[in-house]
Amino acid sequence: MSNNEQRQRALPVQNARIFPRGELDILSRVEVARLRDASSGGMHDLLRRCALAVLTSGSASDDPRAASDLYPDFDIQVTQQDRGVLIDLVNAPAQAFVDGVIIKGIAELLYAVVRDLAYTAIELGPEYAAELESSEGITNAVFGLMRNARGLQPGDPNLVVCWGGHSIPRDEYLYTKQVGYELGLRGLDICTGCGPGAMKGPMKGATIAHAKQRKHPARYIGITEPGIIAAESPNPIVNHLVIMPDIEKRLESFVRLGHGIIVFPGGVGTAEEILYLLGILLREENKDLPFPLVLTGPAVAAPYFEQIDRFIRLTLGDAAAARYQIIVGDPPAVARAMAAGIKQVREYRLHNKDSFYFNWGLHIPLEFQQPFEPTHEAMAALDLHRNRPPHALAADLRRAFSGIVAGNVKEPSMRRIEQYGPFEINGDAELMASLDALLRAFVEQRRMKIAGDYKPCYRVVT
Known part of the structure; x- marks a missing residue:
């Protein structure tokens, strides 16, 4: 057994049963079923990762795989009962508990995970895909999510x-x-x-x-x-x-x-x-x-x-x-x-006559709202030339930085880079030189990762 395996097995864990109060009392059976389902279309794996993140609240690591590696046997189950929702935690990080009772602030964060994933599964599910193809539809979805979260x-x-x-x-x-x-x-x-x-x-x-x-x-x-x-x-x-x-x-x-x-x-x-x-x-x-x-x-x-x-x-x-x-x-x-x-x-x-709590008056075009999937092909295809309107160039520059963020901390992009090598970014020569200098400064100033030597997930073609 390696030292890392011994350390993992020695970490204290805790089983717990939690009865949330408040907004989680009104989860439907369909919402609960999707949270429990680990198959195609289900959200259990996503629920498990997000729940583990809040149970390790305050962690100094920015490796998305660290918590799962440290607590490989952790699981969470959400059950609908006649009088509300029941959450079972199995092999949960003991740091989230005091004398066997979950810390109140962490419990609230855990409830927020269940609440938001349940809402997303139902209100933004595949059957609503057409509504999310317009700028107005996406803004309405953001409003609905924030209202449901009481934000x-x-x-x-x-x-x-x-x-x-x-x-x-x-x-x-x-x-x-x-x-x-x-x-x-x-x-x-x-x-x-x-x-x-x-x-x-x-x-x-x-x-x-x-x-x-x-x-x-x-x-x-x-x-x-x-x-x-x-x-x-x-x-x-x-x-x-x-x-x-x-x-x-x-x-x-x-x-x-x-x-x-x-x-x-x-x-x-x-x-x-x-x-x-x-x-x-x-x-x-x-x-x-x-x-x-x-x-x-x-x-x-x-x-x-x-x-x-x-x-x-x-x-x-x-x-x-x-x-x-x-x-x-x-x-x-x-x-x-x-x-x-x-x-x-x-x-x-x-x-x-605009609201104080939601900035309806701000115009956000669809190009800033549509999700960007940072594949190698998508990153190489970004149009980073200065002969474009500034707001259009800003949209593609934003995508370039978003792809690098994904390559640094998001598991799907990390796996792509491990398999195919770093993303390539190309465009206007002067712009690329400036971008390369900025990214190099981030690396030298250790702004990319909290700990360890940083290996770039990108290559700027100058």
Whole structure:
């Protein structure tokens, strides 16, 4: 027996039976059947992976296979009873329990997994495929998922989305906490991608500020998707988890739900998010729509943002750079800028009679909403040339970064790369040189993976 096998077998596990309360009481028998079914069309395998991710909440690993390797005998079963739903956990990670009782926060995240996967299985099943072929249909699906997850809260705009890397150095993490603290002092809630690093720091800082201001309830929303959650398990502060079906609906959730966005230093995932938002804001339909966007980090991160800014100006032009401001080393200034921007959002939506809790007025074209499957053929076919309209180029650049994210942390893409080698990305020579320099910087700054030597899943053809 290898040392790794011995270590795996020595990990403490726990069996448990949980009786959820609240929204899970109304799962239908069909929903429960799909969650239990591991065959074609069933979701049991997906349920098992997502459940294991939340039961290992706070994990420092970003290897999507790590949890399954450590707990190969874990299983979850959902059963419909006359008086509600029953969840059985078999060989679950003991770290999710205290004295044999599951931690309440982890139990809530587990219920969210069951709730969102059940809703997706029924409301977005194959029979509704035609409705998801239009932009309006996809936005309605995002709205339905968020409403079912109780993520839409009427009231004054106060939700700040924070993007940034899961693999960041200590000084950058502490800075995200300071910014979160300043946001919390101003009564602003936090929404992130739910994982570690820059997704955890703002929430952690805001908890102290919210306590000082006696703000209750406070929202710490984490939005993820099944392909990401295994590599970026929810951090312990998330008190409202939402699992969207794919990365495109996850991105749309951020910009529909949030009233402003702060971007901390990160890697390819953060670059993908920036390009997604800028590509949308560059549309003529959105030119007058206020959407505060601040790029920020500690003073040592100034070169990082200078490189990001150069890349954006080269690829999308100065009009794209005009949609954001860069503030370095000044958390109070970041919070003041965001609070002022959200005030403008409030006035704009009042004037246009738009809701505060869902940004219906933001136009998102279908090319930004359709799921992108990063195969070798699809990645090689991306049109990365600067003679295109900026928003169209942004859409394909976003797909390129999305493919690299998938190659780093999503099992299907990881398997493709193991079998066929790295993805190839090609296009305009100057653009490719700039892209290659940006990606090399991410690797050198260890922004691709939390631990271990990074082996690129891509090759830029320059």
